[in-house]
Amino acid sequence: MTDMTIIAPAKMVKPRTSSQLRRGALALFMVPLLALPGCVSIGAGGEPPSALLTLRAANSIADNAELSTKNGTPLVVSLPNTPRLLDGIRVPVQVNDTSIAYVQQAFWADKPSRLFLALLKESLSAQTNRLVLSADEGTAAYALQLSGTLAEFGYDADSGRAVATYDALLRAADGSVSSRRFRATAPVSAVEPGLVGEALNDAANSIAADVGAWVKGQI
Numbered sequence: 001m002t003d004m005t006i007i008a009p010a011k012m013v014k015p016r017t018s019s020q021l022r023r024g025a026l027a028l029f030m031v032p033l034l035a036l037p038g039c040v041s042i043g044a045g046g047e048p049p050s051a052l053l054t055l056r057a058a059n060s061i062a063d064n065a066e067l068s069t070k071n072g073t074p075l076v077v078s079l080p081n082t083p084r085l086l087d088g089i090r091v092p093v094q095v096n097d098t099s100i101a102y103v104q105q106a107f108w109a110d111k112p113s114r115l116f117l118a119l120l121k122e123s124l125s126a127q128t129n130r131l132v133l134s135a136d137e138g139t140a141a142y143a144l145q146l147s148g149t150l151a152e153f154g155y156d157a158d159s160g161r162a163v164a165t166y167d168a169l170l171r172a173a174d175g176s177v178s179s180r181r182f183r184a185t186a187p188v189s190a191v192e193p194g195l196v197g198e199a200l201n202d203a204a205n206s207i208a209a210d211v212g213a214w215v216k217g218q219i
Helices: 018-034 112-128 193-218
Strands: 075-077 090-096 099-107 132-134 144-156 161-171 177-187
Touching: 075 112, 090 193, 099 193, 112 132, 112 144, 112 193, 144 193, 161 193, 177 193
Parallel strands: 075 132, 075 144, 090 144
Antiparallel strands: 090 099, 144 161, 161 177
16 A cells, blocks of 8 residues: 655634534534434534645655656646535545435545645656746646546445546647546555545545546647
């Protein structure tokens, strides 16, 4: 299983408001109904996590490697769009077709879209040996431009697997556009923050490898 970095945050405890206390009470009441005791929660109440989750690219740029436009057409990668469910640092659980919960004490160090973008850039640079920039670093007209939506990035209770889906759009310098959906899953042995994080890291790297192969085929 791919390495995953865990960052220990500073301890901060804030007094909870009455609305937070009500949400915490709701979480204690709802979790048993989800048939996942001790694994998921509803709401944002509770103690701060002991660690934060992040992503690490399996394919990384070699030390002292120099990448420039001399290597070929650069690639500009945009921050993925996300549904509102992923516009935060919680790890969602798809309980069933109509119910969503969260993995208890599982928090990302940043929004999943930003973590995924960093992993994707690193992996694409390593696979293509091309200069890879984020959209705020450069949008040269001659560059390949990759954008997309991180549609899923969480745990599926029914299958017991971490699930990631990235809908990609690649625009070439000549204006032609290609799109493709990338989906990956990884098994989770127990619904615990570290194990779910590792599985999502594996799924993200699997997608990054597939995206890299797709982009290389378009260069």
